[in-house]
Amino acid sequence: MFRSISLIPVLLLSACALVPGMEMKTNSPLSHIEVPTMRDGKLVKEKAKIIPITADLIIDRENSKQQGGSNLPADNDPMTSYKIGPHDRLQITVWEHPELNDPGGEKINPDLAGKMVQDDGTLYYPYVGNVPVGGKTVDEVRELLTAGLSKYFKKVKLDVRVLSFQSHRAAVVGQVEHPGIQSMNETPLTIAEAISRAGGVTKEADTTNVTLSRDGKLYKIDVMKLYEKGGADQNLLLKDGDVLNIPDRRDNKVFVMGEVGRQQALQIANGQRMTLSQALAEAYGVDFNTSRPGEIYVIRVGEMKPEIFQLDAESPDALILADQFSLQAHDTVFVGTAGITQWSRVLNQILPGSFTSVMSRAAFMGM
Structure with a gap:
């Protein structure tokens, strides 16, 4: 019995190498390990920055969200007219010259009727030859054909319409x-x-x-x-x-880990907002007896642009910030473990019996 108890100081000294589970390193404003990060279109290894959750951070993020629109494509001008392209089929009708029109007219299947625009954007028409119609509107093609046929016929009147839309x-x-x-x-x-x-x-x-x-x-x-x-x-x-x-939407989950009442994955409802405080509450809260309230982290991968946010909840009013900090799908919330909790878990695993039992016997023997 004496030998077992004498091992305790040695075990305490070497506990860092024996502690099970995870622990965030907070001596630096950067993550302990390097992670894949997208930089200038290429994946590189970098240490992620640890960002304190403050009122300024929340205000900046909310203002950026309200501005919106910055992520939308800039080249979104309205398309005023359809631009003809390869594989479109055009019906060309020339009045008073039925020999130039398609046989069968409207009775032909649109997939087979008319004249198909070739891969190079040209269309062959009698007398006119290959006409470059790609990228042009119906009105522009009408003008081209009218000008070409006017060399052979007087007072040309024709109509052009798209029978089958295939290019866009x-x-x-x-x-x-x-x-x-x-x-x-x-x-x-x-x-x-x-x-x-x-x-x-x-x-x-x-x-x-x-x-x-x-x-x-x-x-x-x-x-x-x-x-x-x-x-x-x-x-x-x-x-x-x-x-x-x-x-x-079933992929929209937040993962809560560490010293919480229940580690679990939480589903974000479609169109609903989940805050850090809501996630902690859903996980039955933070265990203040075994945790480090100053080390509550939100780990966000964000399309290969990882971010780590830290909330110092040593003061209860910090929960106001937690209630205003919005989580995103695939965020991981991690609550750090207190040092004394880590040591007791190690001793419980390696001593012949619970750590509590050993210390009780030591006290009984006057050790």
Whole structure:
């Protein structure tokens, strides 16, 4: 028995090497380890900055959020007229010259009728030859053909219309009833129209974090704001090659770990806000007997741009800041463990019996 108790000072001295679980290093304003970080379009290794949660931080973040719009694509000018492109089919009607018109007229399947624009943007027409129609409007093509046929016919009158729209298409994927490719026509295709064509969103859709992929860049679109608050700035016009992705809300979870009543993953309701204080409350609060209230962290990966926020909750009024600090999907909330708690856990694991039992016997023997 004496030998067992004599080991205690040695174990306490070497406890740092034996403590199970996790511990944040707070001697530096940077993370203890290097993490993958996106910098200038490339992944590099950096230490993440530890940012104190203060009133100034919350004010700056809320003001930036209110300004909004900065993440939306700048090249979103309204499309006034449809631009003809490869694989579109055009119906060209010349009055008083039926020999120049397509046989069968309106009775032919639109997928086969008319004249198809070639890959190089040209269209062949009798007498005129190859006409460069790619990138031009219907009115511009009408003028080109009229000028070309006027060399052979007097008082040429013709009409041009698009029978089949194939050159400009966008994809709507994810949590919609009918995901797939959508062709664009004379009517500009907005985000709301595209979702409607896809049969609307499913029950599992996260409409607050819709993403638009355009020219190799991702833009976040808040469709919930569009639907419920009339946020017209979110109803962008789609362009050829755009991909609109409606994610699954079931992935929107916050992970609470460390010295809390119950470690768990919390679901963020669609369109709802979850604060740091709400997450801690859902996890049955912070255990002030075993934790370090000054070391409450929010770890945010943020598309390879990691951030670590620290709340010093030694004073109860710091919970006001916690109630104003909004969490994001995939955030990890970690509450640090007090040193004495770590030592007792080690001793409980390695001594023959509980640490409490050993100390009780030592006291009984007068040690």
